[in-house]
Amino acid sequence: MTTKLFGEPIVRREDARLIVGRGRYLDDIGHFALGVAFVRSPHANARIIDIDVSGAVDIDGVHAIYTYEDLDGPMAQPLPVLIPHPDLTAPRTGYALANGSVSHVGEPIVMVVADDRYLAEDAAERIAVEYEFRTPVVGVEAAERAEHAVHEDIPDNVAARLVQEFGNVGAALRDAPHTVSFTQTIERSASMPLEGKGVHARWDAVDESLRVYSSTQTSTSVRAAIAIKLDLSVDRVEVIAPDVGGGFGVKIVHPWPEELLVPWAAIRLGREVKWAEDRREHFISSAHERGQLQRITAGYDDEGRLLALDAHILHDHGAYTPYGIVVPIITSTQLLGPYRLANYRCQVDSMYTNTVIVTPYRGAGRPQGCFAMERTMDRIADELGLDRAKVREINLIRADEFPWDHHLMFQDGRPLIYDSGDYPSMLTKLRELVGWEDFEARRAAAAARGRWLGIGMALYVEGTGVGPYEGGHVQVLPSGKVLVSTGLTSQGQGHETAFAQVVAQELGVPIEDIEVHTGDTRRFAYAVGTFASRAAVMSGNAVALAAQAVRAKALRIAAEVLEVDVADLDIVDGVVGVRGDPGAVLPLASIAVLSNPLRYAFDEASKAATQFARFASDEQPPVADDDEPGLEGRDYYSPVRSTFASGAHAVIVEVDPGTCAVTIEKYAVVHDCGRLINPRIVEGQIHGGVAQGVGGALYEVMAYDDMGQLQNASFMDFLMPYVSEVPQRIDIGHQETPSPLNPLGIKGAGEAGVIPGSAAIAAALEDALGIRITQMPLGPSQLFDLIRAAGDGHADHTFNHARRSQEESA
């Protein structure tokens, strides 16, 4: 029997090249390519009066300077609205180069192509743009007031009003024994991969074909976009995602202006052209996420049962809507979490502001939804004086109630039906893991040391593995090497390992013989992309199906050669054997040779497949009508709907009363993503997600001033966690509730770790301080201000704070 690989925490196969410096990232390609720099808008809202390139155009080594006037055909049209939606009534996108106006700082206006990036930047500095300033709209509240418009023909700044609704919220709130209303905000952050975006393009004039490398999360779709925008037949374009230095969502957006302009310039100039984004460009011209203002009203009974929830959310989507309203859809559907609810209404107003676009960042609207629901649970518990865990427990969907239909439409246009899960057991495990019941003793001990300790928890459900499909191709070469291809891309998720584990297991070959390729349209042209925790579910199942097809064909050929029944055959370590007959064996490599009838022999092995050597019936053609040459298989996995993973986090924080510094004393995670392909990789995903959750809860903000200038557009000022900011340990408990929706029973794991971070940490801070927390993130300065405001009566204490004070004085 082949060594069991599915479910084993094997070390990653891609690491061999990455730890010795032999990865190949975008800027590692094309040392002699021409360099690109952009003149980007320094203003958040302005009309462009004039562009004067005379100071730059004659510089030796400058090959071209392009403005909107130079763009032709589809390139001169606005960038696409990638995901149209009926509720997106006022969509707006920018142009590859600004067409007469700019709507955020960082928008590209002029493209300079020169011998190298240094010279291109020198030339860009000599280009003068004259602007007519307009008052920028910054922040959703300013957008809602609509005293100024981001786009003149959209005076209310509203791109979309999305309403998700079931039951009768109005009546249920009127009838509820108790109601509570509150408003809270969550700040902007961003994916912020260590490698920025980048594009390299080479036009082959002889072949009339274009090869583009892009640091993208979707090479197939970038290919389609380039073909359409550059008016090329798609078969003339190939797009490859090389090693990608992190994505986290920002690289799923496409086509970025640069993804079109770089190949467009490469064709016009007949030269290799490359642009590698620098960090400041990434801050001001790539996407952000998270920013929302949430107005929530909840109705509940004496035991804490949530009877109705009404949420009105202002979502800041920045200057344009290229990625549609996916983030609002996810917030408004995933807000429901693991809870039963009969009456729900969520309205999300997606607002234009003069800031960089907002598109999915790991979690993609779920952290905000989780923040809304989990803080509601905390609020109910506080109002009633109940244990926060108990209030959650009474509202949970029970394990025997699946599938659970929320009667809403999810982000894939499919019904929001939870396929499986066991939320009560998850909550029980979490309480044990974090020490929920013993916490008061711990709090008292810390108080004796003069420290404030608090505990919080947050639960979530995450729709993963969204369609429409992914495909897989598995081919056994005559050398015995097994090539596996899938079209989606990789940004560090260990696909080369996980997909190899799946194929090794399904086909029965040693993993060492397998080579996995992703994100290369030459190898696999049909794909969607890597986002929404979908790669393992979609491509994992697709390569499994393709491997099964190869296995079936190998067994059929072997049965003919060995003159036995297929049912008596098995494949172990890449060799087909007959059960009970150790002598009768046929390696897959030999079957691969035989599968391709030959006229010409190139080596000893291939002689076996030639016309005068090959076993064949006189009455059958060498390739049967329903067959094809080669030992390979291709198949697709397309789910009826998403599969829903779940998890629960609990955190204990300590606040230093003197400095307001926050230390995470304990961080516990219970995680259920169905069957695990590789637990080591899943845990790594959780670790990384938790760190991003902590960053979003305590450190990361996009500090826009009133003029729309991003004040902290560098790693010096945007506080991404170092090791000193993350929990020293993350305790992880796995729960495996297989998905009934796919053959492997898996659910996605990529985004989970980040989702409940802000909600859980807000709850823990509120518990530590006894002051209501209605904004995240919170750094020491904000906590200090909050404590002072509470002392002055300008911020609210929790009811629990009053109860504790009474107990202490009694």
Next chain:
Amino acid sequence: MSLIEEQFTVSLSVNGTTRPVTVPARRLLSDAIRHDLELTGTHVGCEHGVCGACTVLLDGAPVRSCLMFAVQAEGHAITTVEGLADANGRLHPVQEAFRDCHGLQCGFCTPGFLTTIAAALEEYEPGADVSDEEAREIVGGNLCRCTGYQNIVKAVGRAQEIRTERAGRADGDAATSAGR
């Protein structure tokens, strides 16, 4: 109009090999290593010295190659991630440890961590204990967006274990040959 700057030919000694490069004074060491010498294992994450992805060793000490000019590196011995393995191609203990501990995901920041940790471990004798606190201190100046640092901290300890194991084997070999 010409903006062409004065060029300087300097000898860069990288991973034991000295090669001339002709560069303007402002050419960053990181760009010279990556694009003139085509050693692309060194990565550039911020170009302002904060992320640490571009860390190389200059005479054994970690420096941010994006904060130095190539012309400043003449006369110094530079080690990049490509030079961490020994002459026989055996991985440096920290490279082995990163693989063993799943200390990397996308791999972009990894070369900076590897060089930084390799230099730091030179301060420890094989067999000496590197505590988790010391490990966190060692990697405290490098950014990683993927791993949450959990397995990077583990990898520091594991790298020291491997150093110790290798030193033990080397001692054993030495004792065996001495006894002959």
